[in-house]
Amino acid sequence: MSGQSDPRGSTFSAAELEFLAEDETMEIVPNLSMERLSLISGDFGPFRPQIATQVPIWLAVALKKRGKCTIRPPDWMSVEKLTQVLEAERDSASSFEALPFHYVEISRLLFDHARDDIPDVYMVRSLIEDIKDVRFHKIGTGLEKLSSRTYAMKLNLSAMEVNVIRPFVTGGLETFYKLGNPEMIQESERQEFRRPQAADRGPRRELRR
Amino acid sequence: MAQYYDIDDILADEELVPAVFLEAINGVGLFESNDTNRVEPRSKVELPFWLARELHLRQAASVSMPPCFNKKTREEIGADGAHVDLRTRCSYFYELGCKIVQLIGDKTIGSLLLVAFQTRYKEVLIKAHTAASALTPKFLSLLTKEEIKLYDAAKSSTAAFRNWRMGGPRFQKASVLGRKRKPIGEKNMHFCLPALWRIGYRLGCS
Numbered sequence: 001m002s003g004q005s006d007p008r009g010s011t012f013s014a015a016e017l018e019f020l021a022e023d024e025t026m027e028i029v030p031n032l033s034m035e036r037l038s039l040i041s042g043d044f045g046p047f048r049p050q051i052a053t054q055v056p057i058w059l060a061v062a063l064k065k066r067g068k069c070t071i072r073p074p075d076w077m078s079v080e081k082l083t084q085v086l087e088a089e090r091d092s093a094s095s096f097e098a099l100p101f102h103y104v105e106i107s108r109l110l111f112d113h114a115r116d117d118i119p120d121v122y123m124v125r126s127l128i129e130d131i132k133d134v135r136f137h138k139i140g141t142g143l144e145k146l147s148s149r150t151y152a153m154k155l156n157l158s159a160m161e162v163n164v165i166r167p168f169v170t171g172g173l174e175t176f177y178k179l180g181n182p183e184m185i186q187e188s189e190r191q192e193f194r195r196p197q198a199a200d201r202g203p204r205r206e207l208r209r
Numbered sequence: 210m211a212q213y214y215d216i217d218d219i220l221a222d223e224e225l226v227p228a229v230f231l232e233a234i235n236g237v238g239l240f241e242s243n244d245t246n247r248v249e250p251r252s253k254v255e256l257p258f259w260l261a262r263e264l265h266l267r268q269a270a271s272v273s274m275p276p277c278f279n280k281k282t283r284e285e286i287g288a289d290g291a292h293v294d295l296r297t298r299c300s301y302f303y304e305l306g307c308k309i310v311q312l313i314g315d316k317t318i319g320s321l322l323l324v325a326f327q328t329r330y331k332e333v334l335i336k337a338h339t340a341a342s343a344l345t346p347k348f349l350s351l352l353t354k355e356e357i358k359l360y361d362a363a364k365s366s367t368a369a370f371r372n373w374r375m376g377g378p379r380f381q382k383a384s385v386l387g388r389k390r391k392p393i394g395e396k397n398m399h400f401c402l403p404a405l406w407r408i409g410y411r412l413g414c415s
Contacts, residue, residue: 166366167362172359175326181319
């Protein structure tokens with residue numbers, strides 16, 4: 001899948017990512033009666049007043065705008081959970097906490113449309129901002145280690161974070177690949193610039209262009 | 210390696226490299242002052258890379274190291290690669306380097322390029338994600354074309370993200386929605402307006 005906003009189709013715009021995030025499901029408590037909705041992505045409902053049900057975010061937001069439901073913020077969006085995550089993020093310099101893949105987009109959607117359904121909304125909002133800043137800082141310091149020997153990275157990065165760094169990382173890796181090509185460098189000189197590394201990495205697959 | 214339609218690849222071919230003619234060649238017209246239109250053997254000329262390569266491969270000339278890979282530059286890169294002004298020396302430093310290596314087989318250039326990029330890459334990374342735009346012009350004037358491309362990519366993606374987070378107009382109204390209906394198209398518009406509303410509903414601009 002690729003974005004439509006970029007002529008080369010290699011990145012998404014933030015609005016496109018938000019659109020994709022709207023397909024995640026979320027719990028709502030409707031205050032209307034409605035039959036089951038059969039959509040392409042699945043069946044949702046039936047809707048009965050005061051009975052919680054799972055719906056995609058775009059539907060939740062649309063119902064919320066008409067005052068037909070209250071949104072139950074997901075578990076990770078509570079002050080306690082976010083404080084834990086923030087502390088863990090600050091403690092470890094290299095690993096990332098497991099947050100939902102679309103946490104940046106979902107939180108923005110809920111802050112925009114369902115402020116009254118989130119307990120301690122200001123606190124939650126500033127916590128999420130902090131978490132995001134800490135993570136971006138870590139990404140920045142992590143990228144400094146990028147080199148011609150970087151083949152794959154496994155991190156718990158979210159969609160938005162990946163999208164922001166994508167153009168830079170792909171460009172940088174491509175140049176590293178080009179310059180670190182064995183044709184370009186003698187084997188003996190290659191050793192010189194090799195930094196000490198862990199031995200138990202296992203076999204690596206070479207990144208192909 | 211060469212990308213046929215890549216404009217940067219084409220422009221990198223235009224960089225001048227020093228070459229020495231091994232044979233006498235007639236009718237090249239390299240020197241305006243010379244009315245015989247003939248190049249003597251062992252005359253030194255600066256040729257664009259694309260011409261020098263062809264002559265080198267035909268053994269009509271021998272290409273030597275371009276001045277941007279000389280000892281002085283190497284020492285400067287070794288000392289502090291991030292602040293060397295590579296752009297005035299050769300704005301296609303890396304591309305030309307790759308091409309030269311294949312041609313004259315001096316493998317020390319390869320490691321020079323890699324070290325230079327490794328040190329300069331970090332600087333680009335830090336500046337692109339943090340620096341205020343007022344700081345950048347001086348720094349940008351040091352970068353080669355390839356590094357500038359990287360810098361711009363990082364800068365624009367962070368700026369786009371920041372814009373989105375700050376809000377601003379969340380949804381743009383489709384131009385058809387605001388327009389007054391024309392009398393001729395009235396029937397059609399009646400038909401398609403509910404459809405447009407439904408799209409608007411999905412997008413949230415109720």
